[in-house]
Amino acid sequence: MRSGLATLWKSKETPPIWHLAHGSIELCVADLDGTKSSLSSLIDVDDFISHLWKVHLAVKEEGYAQTLALGLYRSDYMAHFPSGATAPSLKQVEFNTISSSFGGLSSLVTSLHSELLSSPPGNPISYPSHPLLDSNQPPDNTSVETLAAGLATAHTAYGPSKSSPALPTCILVLVQEGERNVFDQLALSRQLTRVHKIPVFRLLSSETLDHTHIPGSNPSRPLIYRPPHAEGTEFEVTTVYLRCFYTPTDYKSERDWEARTHLERSAAIKCPTVLNQLAGSKVVQQVLAEETGPDHLANFLSRTDPATLARLRETFAPQYDLSVSGRGRQLALDPETAANHVLKPQREGGGNNIYKEAIPEFLQSLPEPEWKRWILMELIQPPADAKNVALRPDGEVLSGHVIGELGIYGTILWDQAGGKVLHNEQGGWLMRTKAKDVNEGGVATGFSSLDSVILY
Ligand code: ADP
Numbered sequence: 001m002r003s004g005l006a007t008l009w010k011s012k013e014t015p016p017i018w019h020l021a022h023g024s025i026e027l028c029v030a031d032l033d034g035t036k037s038s039l040s041s042l043i044d045v046d047d048f049i050s051h052l053w054k055v056h057l058a059v060k061e062e063g064y065a066q067t068l069a070l071g072l073y074r075s076d077y078m079a080h081f082p083s084g085a086t087a088p089s090l091k092q093v094e095f096n097t098i099s100s101s102f103g104g105l106s107s108l109v110t111s112l113h114s115e116l117l118s119s120p121p122g123n124p125i126s127y128p129s130h131p132l133l134d135s136n137q138p139p140d141n142t143s144v145e146t147l148a149a150g151l152a153t154a155h156t157a158y159g160p161s162k163s164s165p166a167l168p169t170c171i172l173v174l175v176q177e178g179e180r181n182v183f184d185q186l187a188l189s190r191q192l193t194r195v196h197k198i199p200v201f202r203l204l205s206s207e208t209l210d211h212t213h214i215p216g217s218n219p220s221r222p223l224i225y226r227p228p229h230a231e232g233t234e235f236e237v238t239t240v241y242l243r244c245f246y247t248p249t250d251y252k253s254e255r256d257w258e259a260r261t262h263l264e265r266s267a268a269i270k271c272p273t274v275l276n277q278l279a280g281s282k283v284v285q286q287v288l289a290e291e292t293g294p295d296h297l298a299n300f301l302s303r304t305d306p307a308t309l310a311r312l313r314e315t316f317a318p319q320y321d322l323s324v325s326g327r328g329r330q331l332a333l334d335p336e337t338a339a340n341h342v343l344k345p346q347r348e349g350g351g352n353n354i355y356k357e358a359i360p361e362f363l364q365s366l367p368e369p370e371w372k373r374w375i376l377m378e379l380i381q382p383p384a385d386a387k388n389v390a391l392r393p394d395g396e397v398l399s400g401h402v403i404g405e406l407g408i409y410g411t412i413l414w415d416q417a418g419g420k421v422l423h424n425e426q427g428g429w430l431m432r433t434k435a436k437d438v439n440e441g442g443v444a445t446g447f448s449s450l451d452s453v454i455l456y
């Protein structure tokens with residue numbers, strides 16, 4: 001993990017982030033009808049999407065036992081400043097609906113930078129004097145408070161135990177094997193236990209079926225957890241928080257899919273549900289950004305005024321599918337236009353995209369029916385003049401031109417039966433900085449450094 005110095009953000013004007021955070025959040029409240037045709041064309045060619053869809057269909061057939069759903073989201077942006085533009089604007093890179101990470105560590109990095117900024121000049125750990133840094137501090141970063149409050153709200157909304165006799169309740173965090181980002185996750189657990197006084201347990205996703213069960217005799221289908229260290233004690237899980245199950249490698253066998261179905265059919269509130277995970281797929285983001293055809297965005301946000309809708313739309317970069325007669329295919333196959341685009345599959349977690357000149361050859365190497373798995377997105381063009389330094393884990397200091405990527409956290413709890421929103425909060429942020437010539441992003445993948453924002 002690396003940590004950069006405070007990035008100089010270019011404008012003190014509040015960007016229209018909250019519009020997008022709230023707007024996109026509400027999109028996920030709606031069902032997927034508007035985008036079903038795009039998703040269903042993927043179901044034939046994308047095993048992962050198809051498997052997720054099957055989990056939803058199986059639970060739908062039996063009937064969902066829980067209508068409340070929780071989202072802990074992060075909406076990612078870059079500053080866009082193409083040559084000829086008079087001012088930079090913010091464009092959305094992607095919207096994360098599952099395992100949105102780094103809320104725990106980003107607020108620590110904000111504290112670190114704030115501490116360094118307030119240390120007196122001449123102190124070996126203080127910053128060199130600079131007019132932009134003088135008596136300036138990063139804005140408050142409430143990511144831990146916001147994300148933990150979302151989980152706590154779901155926990156409370158679940159209500160009393162559905163077991164008889166009643167069991168103590170808890171939140172269950174499901175994690176990947178060999179997780180390196182454990183301290184990011186523990187920051188949320190600590191907030192939940194210390195501030196909200198809610199018992200929180202961590203469990204490997206591969207051990208879900210070993211340590212949880214749904215009593216066949218209880219039609220409410222509560223999810224019961226038996227901690228491995230105290231098999232005699234039982235807890236009823238109010239909320240399952242997934243920091244796993246977002247990538248195909250998290251499903252090593254049919255048993256892992258069984259585990260996902262088991263969670264989905266339980267009465268525990270899922271963060272996220274399978275449907276909400278699908279709503280975050282790249283194809284849904286592409287469909288919402290579409291400038292031609294049915295206006296899905298306006299349909300989903302039917303109660304949003306046109307001016308807000310327009311501001312929201314301004315944060316989208318052009319995105320295309322690769323259908324036979326579509327513009328996307330044309331742009332992707334021509335090396336000249338491909339150079340201004342990124343090709344994205346329906347995956348999360350970084351390291352999956354194909355960039356610029358590599359796109360035409362990559363597509364040609366795939367059987368054509370598989371092209372449906374990808375969407376094409378115009379490259380956001382960040383300002384080219386920002387400079388910064390980054391500290392590598394081995395102590396090496398890199399310096400040079402950099403690009404910043406800003407993530408904004410939000411949480412939502414809603415009732416799928418009727419679509420009533422019970423909680424919808426935005427708060428906390430993540431600043432990632434990477435070298436200008438690096439295409440990919442992501443801190444866990446080693447491309448970016450955690451950073452802070454200075455407004456001026
Ligand atoms: P993932 O789900 O793998 O995180 P992203 O859509 O966030 O996928 O893409 C990974 C990284 O690629 C981003 O963090 C960003 O640095 C870069 N990237 C993605 N889309 C664009 C774009 N349109 N313009 C410029 N860079 C992009």
Ligand code: MG
Pocket residue numbers: 076094350441
């Ligand atoms: Mg990303």
